[in-house]
Amino acid sequence: MRLSLRWKIVGGYGLMLVLIALLGWVTYSLFASVREVQRTVFNQALPRLVAVDEIVRSYTAQSAAVRGYLIGSEPLLLDQYEQEVKVSGEWEDRAARLFGSGDDRELLDRLIESGSEFHQLVDRRVLPVAQRGNRSQAFRVLAQDGTPLVSQIGDVGQSLRLAQDQDVAQTEEDLSVQSNRAVLILVLVTIGALIVGAVVAIALPRRLVANLDKLVFAARAIGRGDFEQKIEIHSGDEVEELANRFEEMQSGLRRLQQLAAHDRELEIAAEIQRNLLQLPVPASSDFVVVPVQRQANLVGGDWYDLELSGSSLTVVIGDASGKGIGAALMSTVALSSLRAERGLGAAPERIIEQANKVLLDATAPESFTTMIYMTIELPKAEARWLNMGHLPPYRLTRNEEGEPTGHFVDGPRNRVLGWFDDPGYAETASDLRSGDRIILFTDGFVEAKSSEGELFGEERLEASMLRYAPLSLSEMGEGLVADVERFSAGKLDDDLTMLIIEYRPGVTHGPERAGEGP
Amino acid sequence: MPQSKIDIDISEQNGYKVVRPTGDLDVYTVGSLRDAIGAMIEGEASKVVVDLDGVPFMDSSGLGALMGGVRRLREAGGDLAIACTKEQHLKLFTITGFGEGVSIAPTVEEAAAGFKN
Numbered sequence: 141m142r143l144s145l146r147w148k149i150v151g152g153y154g155l156m157l158v159l160i161a162l163l164g165w166v167t168y169s170l171f172a173s174v175r176e177v178q179r180t181v182f183n184q185a186l187p188r189l190v191a192v193d194e195i196v197r198s199y200t201a202q203s204a205a206v207r208g209y210l211i212g213s214e215p216l217l218l219d220q221y222e223q224e225v226k227v228s229g230e231w232e233d234r235a236a237r238l239f240g241s242g243d244d245r246e247l248l249d250r251l252i253e254s255g256s257e258f259h260q261l262v263d264r265r266v267l268p269v270a271q272r273g274n275r276s277q278a279f280r281v282l283a284q285d286g287t288p289l290v291s292q293i294g295d296v297g298q299s300l301r302l303a304q305d306q307d308v309a310q311t312e313e314d315l316s317v318q319s320n321r322a323v324l325i326l327v328l329v330t331i332g333a334l335i336v337g338a339v340v341a342i343a344l345p346r347r348l349v350a351n352l353d354k355l356v357f358a359a360r361a362i363g364r365g366d367f368e369q370k371i372e373i374h375s376g377d378e379v380e381e382l383a384n385r386f387e388e389m390q391s392g393l394r395r396l397q398q399l400a401a402h403d404r405e406l407e408i409a410a411e412i413q414r415n416l417l418q419l420p421v422p423a424s425s426d427f428v429v430v431p432v433q434r435q436a437n438l439v440g441g442d443w444y445d446l447e448l449s450g451s452s453l454t455v456v457i458g459d460a461s462g463k464g465i466g467a468a469l470m471s472t473v474a475l476s477s478l479r480a481e482r483g484l485g486a487a488p489e490r491i492i493e494q495a496n497k498v499l500l501d502a503t504a505p506e507s508f509t510t511m512i513y514m515t516i517e518l519p520k521a522e523a524r525w526l527n528m529g530h531l532p533p534y535r536l537t538r539n540e541e542g543e544p545t546g547h548f549v550d551g552p553r554n555r556v557l558g559w560f561d562d563p564g565y566a567e568t569a570s571d572l573r574s575g576d577r578i579i580l581f582t583d584g585f586v587e588a589k590s591s592e593g594e595l596f597g598e599e600r601l602e603a604s605m606l607r608y609a610p611l612s613l614s615e616m617g618e619g620l621v622a623d624v625e626r627f628s629a630g631k632l633d634d635d636l637t638m639l640i641i642e643y644r645p646g647v648t649h650g651p652e653r654a655g656e657g658p
Numbered sequence: 659m660p661q662s663k664i665d666i667d668i669s670e671q672n673g674y675k676v677v678r679p680t681g682d683l684d685v686y687t688v689g690s691l692r693d694a695i696g697a698m699i700e701g702e703a704s705k706v707v708v709d710l711d712g713v714p715f716m717d718s719s720g721l722g723a724l725m726g727g728v729r730r731l732r733e734a735g736g737d738l739a740i741a742c743t744k745e746q747h748l749k750l751f752t753i754t755g756f757g758e759g760v761s762i763a764p765t766v767e768e769a770a771a772g773f774k775n
Contacts, residue, residue, distance in 0.1 A: 555755025
């Protein structure tokens, strides 16, 4: 049976109270028995004895007075007889009240009846004969019929006395039995109270302290980083409940430990990804390029690649579907394949075809990668790219009035990599004017959600790009990221990656001069 | 704030299953749709229409789950079509090129009419 600690304590003390109450009841019973004896002896037996003795004595006295009167004719003795008749009558009334009913009452009634017969004998047959002068005749009648009645009264009185003695003896015996029983109960209850008291006062706290010691030991082990300590407590109370919660906490801490280890592995993965992405940004007198990246998680699916080879600048941006390690691995596969093929001097179409093949083989049917592979031929002032299911790039330029203007360059579309056998290899081209900016970005910018669930969208992105057009490339990138973060109240679910390229042929660019605006 | 709950209702009509997710279909919820489609492949329900009318937002994870479903069902001899009227989703299908390889139509019936296999 499971008992809470509270109920154990309440139960222990409750039992003690019950035992104390039992002690009280036994003591009360003992006193009640003594009082019963007292009542039997002093209120019943002794008055009865006195009454019976008085009645017997009175009749003996009456007999003696009548006898004396018959012998000596003393009127005083007749008065004495009359006086004793009253006395016996009073004692008989009193005795009738004391005896109530039962065998003793029958004896008393016999005694009173004998007394009554004696009075009738004296009053009707003895005294009238004596008063007529025939004293010897009266004496004979008294001796013949009166003496046996007085003797009978004495015998009945003796029986009543014996009965009272027996009542007293019985009561004393009852008292003795009750006393012995009460003493036995007192001893047992006292022993019981001592045992319960010992359990409540010693065993319970000792077990409680022992269990708490186990918890303290486990807590110290946790402090040392040891979450494996077993806590064996089966007390069935709140302490066991606490131990169970403790074990849950240990389990939670073990999970946290595993997560921390997992985080360390993620850190390593993130560092690998950073090292792959953060190549030296190419620089030339004909362009400035600034990568901007905010990752929602430690690792993600957004990636980019930049390479200047002769007068040709390659700009690649990609976004692997999903998030986390899976997306990061896919982006690493895509980037590695891309660089390997480019290192062999392959044309963009071939590079993309090979990346698609590698991704098809390496990734699950749910995974795909979008990408823009752009080549800017600097002397020709021309950008050409293959859009593999990615959001179109934005071209920021100036109108004839010199004001910033731009548009999403939405040329022929191809399909994502890693899903289709033939994703398509249609190319888009755009001329570049000095000061033009080409902005490539991932879907994190347009799919950023406000707390109301509204998307940032292309219109807001375009408005922000135009607003930041007069600023440097870095300031523009930071401004765009800040706008998106503000819109989503700082709760970005997806990575933000952007590449901003400014075409400025023949201008020597330093970081401080980069981005004077188109 | 990422939502982690999506309700997916599955019914059957004219010999194909109709899957109606309700809620954002993103990295946090996409597992439910993937599991539902996976269960249909195991249960040999080879033709499935996913109705996106109850999906206000879908990211690349959600799109990936749909496209993965298309490929797996086709490998099992069936197909997956998409009923969708939301411009935002249709744009995503267009940009990624998935719209060319999969039957996408405004109603479930029209989408089902384009089943391959």
